[in-house]
Amino acid sequence: MGQRVRREARVEGVVQGVGFRPFVHTLARRLGLAGHVGNDADGVFLAVEGSSEGVARFLDALKAEAPPLAVIDRIEVTEVPPLGAARFDILPSPPGGVANTLVSADSATCADCLRELADPGDRRYRYPFVNCTNCGPRFTIVRGVPYDRPRTTMAGFALCRDCAREYADPADRRFHAQPVCCPACGPRLRLGTAEGDDALRVAVRLLGEGRVLAVKGLGGYHLAVAAASEPAAAALRSRKHREDKPFAIMVPDLAVAGDLCEVDPVAERLLTGRRRPIVLLPRRRAAPVAPSVAPGNRMLGVLLPYTPLHHLLLTDFAAPIVLTSANVSDEPIVFRDDEARDRLSGIADAFLTHDRPIHVRTDDSVARTFRGRAQLQRRSRGYAPEPVVVGQDFRRHVLACGAELKNTFCLAKGRHAFLSHHIGDLENYETLRSFTEGIEHFGRLFDIAPEIVAHDLHPEYLSTKYALDLAESGTVEPVGVQHHHAHIAACLADNAESGPVLGVAFDGTGYGTDHTIWGGEFLLADLAGFRRVGHLEPVRMPGGTAAVRQPWRMAAAYLGATDDTGDLDVVRRHAREWPAVVSMAASGVNAPLTSSAGRLFDAVAALLGVRDTTNYEGQAAIELEQLADPAVRGGYPAGISAADPVTVSGADLVKSVVDDLRAGRAVDVVAARFHNGVAEAIRGVCARLREATGVGTVALSGGVFQNVLLLDRTVDLLEGRGFRVLTHSRVPTNDGGVSLGQAVVAANTTGPVRQ
Numbered sequence: 001m002g003q004r005v006r007r008e009a010r011v012e013g014v015v016q017g018v019g020f021r022p023f024v025h026t027l028a029r030r031l032g033l034a035g036h037v038g039n040d041a042d043g044v045f046l047a048v049e050g051s052s053e054g055v056a057r058f059l060d061a062l063k064a065e066a067p068p069l070a071v072i073d074r075i076e077v078t079e080v081p082p083l084g085a086a087r088f089d090i091l092p093s094p095p096g097g098v099a100n101t102l103v104s105a106d107s108a109t110c111a112d113c114l115r116e117l118a119d120p121g122d123r124r125y126r127y128p129f130v131n132c133t134n135c136g137p138r139f140t141i142v143r144g145v146p147y148d149r150p151r152t153t154m155a156g157f158a159l160c161r162d163c164a165r166e167y168a169d170p171a172d173r174r175f176h177a178q179p180v181c182c183p184a185c186g187p188r189l190r191l192g193t194a195e196g197d198d199a200l201r202v203a204v205r206l207l208g209e210g211r212v213l214a215v216k217g218l219g220g221y222h223l224a225v226a227a228a229s230e231p232a233a234a235a236l237r238s239r240k241h242r243e244d245k246p247f248a249i250m251v252p253d254l255a256v257a258g259d260l261c262e263v264d265p266v267a268e269r270l271l272t273g274r275r276r277p278i279v280l281l282p283r284r285r286a287a288p289v290a291p292s293v294a295p296g297n298r299m300l301g302v303l304l305p306y307t308p309l310h311h312l313l314l315t316d317f318a319a320p321i322v323l324t325s326a327n328v329s330d331e332p333i334v335f336r337d338d339e340a341r342d343r344l345s346g347i348a349d350a351f352l353t354h355d356r357p358i359h360v361r362t363d364d365s366v367a368r369t370f371r372g373r374a375q376l377q378r379r380s381r382g383y384a385p386e387p388v389v390v391g392q393d394f395r396r397h398v399l400a401c402g403a404e405l406k407n408t409f410c411l412a413k414g415r416h417a418f419l420s421h422h423i424g425d426l427e428n429y430e431t432l433r434s435f436t437e438g439i440e441h442f443g444r445l446f447d448i449a450p451e452i453v454a455h456d457l458h459p460e461y462l463s464t465k466y467a468l469d470l471a472e473s474g475t476v477e478p479v480g481v482q483h484h485h486a487h488i489a490a491c492l493a494d495n496a497e498s499g500p501v502l503g504v505a506f507d508g509t510g511y512g513t514d515h516t517i518w519g520g521e522f523l524l525a526d527l528a529g530f531r532r533v534g535h536l537e538p539v540r541m542p543g544g545t546a547a548v549r550q551p552w553r554m555a556a557a558y559l560g561a562t563d564d565t566g567d568l569d570v571v572r573r574h575a576r577e578w579p580a581v582v583s584m585a586a587s588g589v590n591a592p593l594t595s596s597a598g599r600l601f602d603a604v605a606a607l608l609g610v611r612d613t614t615n616y617e618g619q620a621a622i623e624l625e626q627l628a629d630p631a632v633r634g635g636y637p638a639g640i641s642a643a644d645p646v647t648v649s650g651a652d653l654v655k656s657v658v659d660d661l662r663a664g665r666a667v668d669v670v671a672a673r674f675h676n677g678v679a680e681a682i683r684g685v686c687a688r689l690r691e692a693t694g695v696g697t698v699a700l701s702g703g704v705f706q707n708v709l710l711l712d713r714t715v716d717l718l719e720g721r722g723f724r725v726l727t728h729s730r731v732p733t734n735d736g737g738v739s740l741g742q743a744v745v746a747a748n749t750t751g752p753v754r755q
Helices: 020-030 052-064 111-117 161-168 196-208 230-240 254-260 265-272 308-317 337-344 429-446 462-471 483-494 552-559 569-573 578-587 597-607 619-627 650-662 667-693 708-720 735-749
Strands: 004-014 034-040 043-051 071-080 088-090 189-191 213-216 221-226 248-250 278-282 299-303 321-325 350-354 366-370 373-378 388-400 410-419 452-456 477-481 501-511 517-525 530-536 646-648 697-701 724-726
Touching: 004 052, 020 034, 020 043, 020 052, 020 088, 043 052, 052 071, 111 308, 189 196, 196 213, 196 221, 196 308, 196 350, 213 337, 221 230, 221 337, 230 321, 254 265, 254 299, 265 278, 265 366, 265 373, 308 321, 308 350, 337 350, 366 708, 388 483, 388 735, 410 429, 410 735, 429 462, 452 462, 452 735, 462 477, 477 483, 477 735, 483 501, 483 517, 483 530, 483 697, 483 724, 483 735, 501 597, 501 667, 517 597, 517 667, 530 667, 552 569, 552 578, 552 597, 552 650, 597 619, 597 650, 597 667, 619 667, 619 708, 646 667, 650 667, 667 708, 697 708, 708 724
Parallel strands: 034 088, 213 350, 248 299, 278 366, 388 452, 452 477, 501 697, 530 646, 697 724
Antiparallel strands: 004 043, 004 071, 034 043, 189 350, 213 221, 221 321, 248 321, 278 299, 366 373, 388 410, 501 517, 517 530
């Protein structure tokens, strides 16, 4: 038996609401140690006292055996004199202090809870709100920290005797589980006048009848229909005014996911892990899914149940269901009960709801796989608000307000960038309210009072206006960050790097430093600054934003007035408007210049007859990718100038597309050759820039690189020329990652900490 020692420790990270205190208590008792453990605003504090061997084993196990939801950033251990303690206690949380602890994301139902849910002998049998320290609601119910029941939306549900006993029993996995409840004391399920299991039976019957069901989930309401029913899916699409954008499908289990789609090992881990995003998967040709679920799309967005309610619903219905965010038009997901009744009454036939309040609306995350790792396309439920840990400290508190589309905000301090859940497109009051309420909540939750506010350069973005209004107070320093620099900085932060890199930022729209619309950019960049060293040759956008909604206008701009175009289908389809649009582009009146890669993809999509008008952002480019034959390897040439900055001729690519169309080439081959030509142009520019700069690392970012065919071809070509290539994984390559990029740029371009 070694000498008696005492150690105090501070544990930082995601360690509240994940069963960390009971884990510490059980571990200490198992090793015969005395002391205490508690939560405070910094995380978990503890002390252990006993034999030197026992204390050493305890400290080794503290991280190695931590609970499944815990994410430990740091453990600081201090040696102190023994006090002669005889027992180990869990202490109450002290009030006050600066909040430095982290909050866990909502987590899918664990295997132990699922066994209880399915056990007729268990008192939580078929109870839709079963949870424990290893699973269940977290972020969506948290009102403040330290994370204790009174600071959650479960505060109104008093524990019954049995739940109170579990909550107080260190040997129980519900020991200090804040959302703990049961049918006797917890939330209740309702559908009309039916409650509990009766409500579920009615819901299953309505789905079978082809009805549209509104279902209250973790972070808001969803709309559900039978995925195999074309009348039901078509009715939902019509009522929701969602013409083409695919719906997500929830399936009962992994086997059914495999029946519908090809599931690789990375996708399997995503589908079955605790975060449970929607995963975009290659669709099987015989997949029994209604045409209106994902019209014309070779991919399906699939997710597995992540709440007990979902498990019950999918088990009882025994077939896949569409599960799409419940909102009207472009508004954010509905999460308040009164708003749901008001806004969804014209869409849903019935409401399957419950009385546990949702504090923060949180949409589903979306992911796909690329070269053996996950790539997030929307980072929200299951991920937020857990931080992105970056390579450098934020010396001052930063608020980054993000972009206009696919908005997220980011609050940062220390080495933690708290990237928000998906807010949406900041184009209406409801989304703006969600944005401002979210910033206030994150500020309280993580005790961040911004000293710097970063924003996009576009003066008309609501996020920019919010930042500049905030800066007028005089207490916050505004920092404008160019949109594409933010994209590249986000890619650097995603990979915990600082540059310099050759950044390729391809997207639809971004406000340039020359006040034109950028979007096909080559930047020599690091976290502090950038130089525009190349771009796509600018072209006019006839009608401005009308050209975004009507890709055929971009075809007109690229073809111009001098080309003999009368034989082209796109010209015949728009014969009446074509001369005026060509004239508009030639004159430059209501036709701003753009170097956008997104608009180049739009032009080619219209030329190939893929789409002349769009119903959602990026639709033409997405469908062009779907059309392309991935077996085709040859690409069209594009001229690259010797100027500084270098320019790439998108018109050359368009001309090759037209030549092949006139030669009778199949459109899937033409689409593939265009993609390959863009990738080869990127390689050519980067090779030239490496000679000039000596930089051999390339960072790829921007919404155009959601196109996996283009991304795959580009990475292949760059790596084949010896480049090191950085792509996104932890944060989206689209505008959902811009706020992170803004935050790290602002932190690296402002002065020292204020005294």
